[in-house]
C-alpha cells in the first residue's frame with residue numbers, strides 16, 4: 001500500500017510530518033471507516049483535507065499530552081476519533097473505546113479488528129464503565145458539554161485521574177454554564193492546548209484538562 005497523494009498533500013499543506021508507517025496505518029483506518037460511513041452515519045469529514053485539518057490535528061494535540069503507559073478511554077468514540085488515531089500514534093498507551101449506540105460500537109470493533117489494533121471496544125455508556133474499570137485519562141470530542149461531562153464522571157473520580165476534552169470556540173460559554181450549575185465544584189480546569197482549526201484562522205481548537213482538587217489531583221496542579 002502506498003500513501004494516497006491527496007492524504008500526502010493534506011499532510012504537507014498542514015506541515016504535519018508523520019512517519020510513513022504510521023501515516024499508512026492512519027490511511028487504512030480512514031479508508032475502512034469511510035467504508036462503514038456508507039451504511040452508518042459516522043462522519044461528515046469525508047475528504048483527506050477535513051480528516052487532516054480537523055480530526056488528525058485534534059488527535060496530534062492530544063497525543064503529546066499523554067504519558068507513557070497510560071490507560072485511556074475514548075468516551076463517545078463514534079467514528080473512532082480520537083481513540084483510534086491515538087492508538088496508532090501512541091502504541092505505548094492502552095486505548096479503549098466506549099460507544100453507546102450498538103451499531104456504531106459494532107462498526108468500531110470491526111474497524112480495530114481489520115487494522116489489527118490492540119484496542120478494546122465497549123458498546124456501553126462510558127460513565128457506566130467506570131463502575132468496573134479504571135483509566136488514567138478519559139479523552140473525548142464532540143460528545144457533551146463540560147457540565148454534562150462533569151456530572152457523568154462526578155460519582156466516579158476514584159476510577160479516573162483526569163479528563164482531556166477537545167473543544168471548539170464555545171468552550172468559554174460552556175465553562176460559564178458549568179460554573180453556574182456548580183458542576184465544576186471541587187474540580188480544576190485548565191486549557192492545556194490551543195491551536196488553529198481548519199483553514200479559518202479565526203477558529204481555534206482547545207484541549208481542556210479537568211481533574212479533582214486536593215490530594216487526589218495534586219500531580220496535575
Ligand SMILES: C[S@@+](CC[C@H](N)C(=O)[O-])C[C@H]1O[C@@H](n2cnc3c(N)ncnc32)[C@H](O)[C@@H]1O
Nearest residue numbers: 076077078079081098099100101125126141142
Ligand atoms: C457527535 S459523535 C462524536 C464522535 C467522535 N468522538 C468525533 O469526535 O467525531 C458523539 C458520539 O458519542 C456517543 N455517545 C454519547 N454519549 C455517550 C456516552 N455517555 N457514552 C458513550 N457514548 C456516547 C454517541 O452515540 C455518538 O456516537
